[in-house]
Amino acid sequence: xxxxxxxxxxxxxxxxxxxxxxxxxxxxxxxxxxxxxxxxxxxxxxxxxxxxxxxxxxxxxxxxxxxxxxxxxxxxxxxxxxxxxxxxxxxxxxxxxxxxxxxxxxxxxxxxxxxxxxxxxxxxxxxxxxxxxxxxxxxxxxxxxxxxxxxxxxxxxxxxxxxxxxxxxxxxxxxxxxxxxxxxxxxxxxxxxxxxxxxxxxxxxxxxxxxxxxxxxxxxxxxxxxxxxxxxxxxxxxxxxxxxxxxxxxxxxxxxxxxxxxxxxxxxxxxxxxxxxxxxxxxxxxxxxxxxxxxxxxxxxxxxxxxxxxxxxxxxxxxxxxxx
Numbered sequence: 001x002x003x004x005x006x007x008x009x010x011x012x013x014x015x016x017x018x019x020x021x022x023x024x025x026x027x028x029x030x031x032x033x034x035x036x037x038x039x040x041x042x043x044x045x046x047x048x049x050x051x052x053x054x055x056x057x058x059x060x061x062x063x064x065x066x067x068x069x070x071x072x073x074x075x076x077x078x079x080x081x082x083x084x085x086x087x088x089x090x091x092x093x094x095x096x097x098x099x100x101x102x103x104x105x106x107x108x109x110x111x112x113x114x115x116x117x118x119x120x121x122x123x124x125x126x127x128x129x130x131x132x133x134x135x136x137x138x139x140x141x142x143x144x145x146x147x148x149x150x151x152x153x154x155x156x157x158x159x160x161x162x163x164x165x166x167x168x169x170x171x172x173x174x175x176x177x178x179x180x181x182x183x184x185x186x187x188x189x190x191x192x193x194x195x196x197x198x199x200x201x202x203x204x205x206x207x208x209x210x211x212x213x214x215x216x217x218x219x220x221x222x223x224x225x226x227x228x229x230x231x232x233x234x235x236x237x238x239x240x241x242x243x244x245x246x247x248x249x250x251x252x253x254x255x256x257x258x259x260x261x262x263x264x265x266x267x268x269x270x271x272x273x274x275x276x277x278x279x280x281x282x283x284x285x286x287x288x289x290x291x292x293x294x295x296x297x298x299x300x301x302x303x304x305x306x307x308x309x310x311x312x313x314x315x316x317x318x319x320x321x322x323x324x
Contacts (some may be wrong), residue, residue, distance in 0.1 A: 003133075007142060011130060031175050033174075047080070051077050051141045051142075079193075082192070082194030097176070100173065103175075103176065106172065113160045116163070120159075121153070129146070131147060155185065162174065162178040214312065216271045218310065226249070226285050227309070228311060239274070244280055246264065249295055250285050261282065283321070287303075290303045292322060
């Protein structure tokens with residue numbers, strides 16, 4: 001978490017410097033098109049500040065009020081960032097639409113384009129770095145902040161092209177038309193971030209994570225693990241929580257059951273590349289399990305094994321044993 005805080009702090013300081021540069025370009029040119037980028041830079045700064053706080057909060061240990069930890073705050077951080085981006089986009093659309101009917105003269109366009117181009121390059125490099133770090137540290141906040149900065153880079157690139165076009169064509173209305181187009185892209189980005197955050201806050205299933213866990217269990221499954229079902233996965237910050245049912249031979253004593261559960265815990269934590277807390281409910285096998293059970297020398301087998309059942313998203317997430 002210490003590394004994440006340092007990275008976000010770098011993003012915050014950089015965002016403040018670039019925000020000053022972009023507003024300087026706006027006051028230099030009086031271009032609504034540049035204002036779209038300058039307004040979004042305010043969002044960058046506010047979002048990075050909130051992300052810094054959310055990473056600090058998510059790193060706090062579990063307590064009696066938060067038995068699953070504080071990781072959910074990262075979803076709230078992304079939600080706030082998405083809402084701020086949406087607001088910025090809408091404000092830009094309104095101001096630019098007004099400018100279509102009451103245009104203002106723009107000037108020093110090439111100087112403004114140079115400033116915006118430089119800030120875009122910096123945001124692109126920083127955004128790429130944040131996304132890479134977000135992947136390696138399993139941080140949704142870093143990933144969201146990085147993708148926001150990449151969006152800012154794309155916006156800045158469009159601005160440079162648009163400002164150059166305005167300079168050579170001398171068509172003043174392009175300033176507002178292009179700013180509305182860029183604002184539409186900003187609004188779409190805000191929507192995607194907000195949708196992602198709401199999905200996390202509502203505990204929407206992350207199929208990518210579940211499929212990865214199932215693949216690990218399939219690859220390393222033991223004959224003692226007759227089946228796994230009712231598997232559910234939730235992500236809290238950079239920590240994963242999994243609960244599931246596992247069917248084991250009904251003649252295992254409590255020590256053996258505990259040993260098998262512990263093996264699953266170690267396997268997932270080693271192979272899934274993310275700290276995982278597992279809650280495994282064990283079920284005893286019943287005669288209907290015999291036809292797909294591979295347990296050798298079973299003293300209670302009622303029929304020989306006749307079928308291999310691969311663990312899939314469909315049968316592992318259902319709340320029943322794999323009788324089919």
